Amino acid sequence: MFSGFFRLRREVAWWQGLLFALGCLLTVLGVWWLATHGEPEQRLLSPTVLPSPHETFATFPELWFDRALTRNTLASLRRVALGFGLATAVGVPLGILCGCFPFLRAFFAPVSIFGRNIPVAALIPLTFSLFGIGELQKIMFIFIACVAFILSDSARAIAEVHDRYIDTAYTLGAARRQVILKVLVPLAFPSIFNSLRLLFGLAFGYIMLAELVKFGGESGGLGDIIITSQRRGPKEHILLVLIIIPIVALAIDRGLFWIQRELFPHRYGGSGILNRAVHVLLVGWERFKFLLVKPTPVAAIRQPTPSQEKAS
Amino acid sequence: MTQGTPTPTPQPVDPDAGPIGVSRVIDHPPIPAKLAGPPVVEFRNVTKTYNAGRPNAHTAIRDVSFVVQDIKDVGEFVCVLGPSGCGKSTVLRLIAGLEPQHPATTGEVQVLGRPVTGAGADRGMVFQDYTSFDHRTVLDNVTFGLECRGVSRKDRHDLGRQWIQRVGLNVDVDQYKYPHELSGGMRQRVAIARTLILRPRIILMDEPFGALDPHTRMNMQDLLVTLWREVEATVFFVTHSIEEAVYLGDRVYIMSNSPGTLLREMEVEPANRPSRQMQREPRFQETVAYIRDLISELEESRAAE
Ligand SMILES: Nc1ncnc2c1ncn2[C@@H]1O[C@H](COP(=O)(O)OP(=O)(O)OP(=O)(O)O)[C@@H](O)[C@H]1O
Numbered sequence: 001m002f003s004g005f006f007r008l009r010r011e012v013a014w015w016q017g018l019l020f021a022l023g024c025l026l027t028v029l030g031v032w033w034l035a036t037h038g039e040p041e042q043r044l045l046s047p048t049v050l051p052s053p054h055e056t057f058a059t060f061p062e063l064w065f066d067r068a069l070t071r072n073t074l075a076s077l078r079r080v081a082l083g084f085g086l087a088t089a090v091g092v093p094l095g096i097l098c099g100c101f102p103f104l105r106a107f108f109a110p111v112s113i114f115g116r117n118i119p120v121a122a123l124i125p126l127t128f129s130l131f132g133i134g135e136l137q138k139i140m141f142i143f144i145a146c147v148a149f150i151l152s153d154s155a156r157a158i159a160e161v162h163d164r165y166i167d168t169a170y171t172l173g174a175a176r177r178q179v180i181l182k183v184l185v186p187l188a189f190p191s192i193f194n195s196l197r198l199l200f201g202l203a204f205g206y207i208m209l210a211e212l213v214k215f216g217g218e219s220g221g222l223g224d225i226i227i228t229s230q231r232r233g234p235k236e237h238i239l240l241v242l243i244i245i246p247i248v249a250l251a252i253d254r255g256l257f258w259i260q261r262e263l264f265p266h267r268y269g270g271s272g273i274l275n276r277a278v279h280v281l282l283v284g285w286e287r288f289k290f291l292l293v294k295p296t297p298v299a300a301i302r303q304p305t306p307s308q309e310k311a312s
Numbered sequence: 313m314t315q316g317t318p319t320p321t322p323q324p325v326d327p328d329a330g331p332i333g334v335s336r337v338i339d340h341p342p343i344p345a346k347l348a349g350p351p352v353v354e355f356r357n358v359t360k361t362y363n364a365g366r367p368n369a370h371t372a373i374r375d376v377s378f379v380v381q382d383i384k385d386v387g388e389f390v391c392v393l394g395p396s397g398c399g400k401s402t403v404l405r406l407i408a409g410l411e412p413q414h415p416a417t418t419g420e421v422q423v424l425g426r427p428v429t430g431a432g433a434d435r436g437m438v439f440q441d442y443t444s445f446d447h448r449t450v451l452d453n454v455t456f457g458l459e460c461r462g463v464s465r466k467d468r469h470d471l472g473r474q475w476i477q478r479v480g481l482n483v484d485v486d487q488y489k490y491p492h493e494l495s496g497g498m499r500q501r502v503a504i505a506r507t508l509i510l511r512p513r514i515i516l517m518d519e520p521f522g523a524l525d526p527h528t529r530m531n532m533q534d535l536l537v538t539l540w541r542e543v544e545a546t547v548f549f550v551t552h553s554i555e556e557a558v559y560l561g562d563r564v565y566i567m568s569n570s571p572g573t574l575l576r577e578m579e580v581e582p583a584n585r586p587s588r589q590m591q592r593e594p595r596f597q598e599t600v601a602y603i604r605d606l607i608s609e610l611e612e613s614r615a616a617e
């Protein structure tokens with residue numbers, strides 16, 4: 001009956017996949033329950049090591065209301081969003097330029113090698129002395145941790161666009177700026193976006209690190225809940241936050257993936273709603289562009305005159 | 313080119329060479345001084361060495377010289393044949409001004425009397441690989457060149473639709489499709505449309521039908537002949553198919569191997585009847601056989617080395 005599942009690389013239906021995943025969750029929950037059930041003295045693991053599932057979930061209302069779970073989650077997200085947004089704003093354009101011009105890539109190579117190979121935790125002390133112990137330090141920590149990855153991924157995405165597209169654009173009369181803006185960037189953008197999505201997950205992991213290391217005070221954020229619960233209890237909250245983090249991360253990832261599919265239907269097979277929205281914006285921009293640039297009359301192309309040929 | 317038009321400029325003919333089927337061998341190069349305007353394309357002792365000065369230096373073509381005259385308002389269809397690796401693509405890309413083939417190591421490449429300095433829309437190119445821009449619809453692919461020139465959206469889309477029609481695609485159905493929704497033949501139609509819409513004086517085609525099945529290929533050949541008459545350009549067409557070269561070409565260049573040189577230049581009757589019909593004629597087949605023998609001789613002499 002189950003022999004079908006052992007055919008090599010056999011795909012499973014979505015509901016079967018869901019069932020298997022649920023099976024995994026139930027197994028973990030079962031082991032957890034087995035290890036922690038019964039009276040506190042008779043348990044395999046004492047309550048100080050691991051509280052039981054029931055005890056853990058019973059403290060959820062307290063976490064939600066008294067410790068302001070939503071506000072703290074949003075505080076963490078805000079830091080990641082700001083730090084990551086800044087890293088994107090700097091890293092993507094620079095990466096695109098590096099991909100277009102290898103001499104720039106060579107110039108930034110030390111930065112990107114350093115940034116990608118340094119263990120980010122080692123940067124925390126430095127960020128404290130540079131940016132203080134406030135909000136800025138956490139945002140800049142995320143920025144520093146991500147920007148090198150974003151830069152080199154963007155540069156690689158541009159470099160991976162096949163030369164034949166550049167050749168084609170040039171033989172169709174595109175100028176260098178047009179090749180970059182109309183060919184290289186749009187063709188590389190799906191993979192740039194994809195790597196941004198994956199890196200965002202990484203950044204979300206780093207913010208915990210930044211929030212766990214702190215000098216006194218309530219700085220807020222999910223990491224802060226963990227460290228405070230570790231010191232003052234209840235320990236159940238640590239477990240709850242550990243469950244909540246991947247759920248939030250998954251939700252964000254799925255959201256970004258939806259955007260990605262809708263932006264690039266030709267690459268990821270979405271229905272293209274966002275792609276059309278961007279298209280409408282571009283058309284709108286072209287409507288008003290004539291105020292700045294005079295359009296070429298089409299007749300100039302249909303009957304080429306010798307003087308025009310020489311110009312090209 | 314209309315049927316029966318005499319060759320505009322008389323060419324010095326090798327006295328020994330009689331007609332071979334639908335073709336005859338001609339001397340090259342004709343003397344440029346006797347021509348009216350500057351030639352469309354002129355190669356003067358062009359040599360291209362890749363990685364010059366390095367241990368992996370490789371001379372792809374050596375001392376290639378030829379002249380293609382400007383036949384006013386008609387243009388000429390030049391097919392380039394030769395064994396694989398003899399430098400056909402190199403010649404084409406030198407004309408196009410594309411790196412790394414451009415610039416030539418020695419010698420001079422001139423287009424319309426001026427040295428080639430880089431790529432431009434006056435020399436359109438159709439590649440063997442599918443090079444439609446994946447993020448653009450068929451219509452936006454076809455009008456890419458016009459967009460780069462700053463033609464307004466409405467004008468370029470009107471013209472773009474005409475050309476989509478002209479290359480035999482269905483405007484209503486196909487214009488908003490993305491390249492990944494098209495077959496290989498349809499993609500090459502798009503590539504032809506977006507090149508011809510710019511009315512280039514020179515069209516460079518590097519095995520454009522190489523990846524198509526024989527049936528689609530013949531249809532595309534007939535389409536190309538029709539369109540080419542409309543746009544009045546000089547076409548350089550690289551192919552591995554001798555039939556294709558003899559059918560399409562007014563002139564066939566045969567290149568030899570390593571390093572590539574121009575071995576023979578032939579004049580062929582223009583393609584004034586459908587591909588299927590012309591290819592059945594015995595005279596046509598005689599020419600094909602002649603060229604096939606020539607090329608296999610070349611391949612053998614290379615293998616003997
Ligand atoms: N960018 C390059 N760098 C180094 N060598 C090259 C390069 N491009 C081509 N060559 C070499 O130059 C020679 C001629 O290449 P080319 O592509 O012009 O041949 P071709 O006649 O078009 O061959 P084919 O019919 O297989 O397309 C080949 O031996 C090839 O290995």
Ligand SMILES: [Mg+2]
Nearest residue numbers: 400401402518
């Ligand atoms: Mg080639």
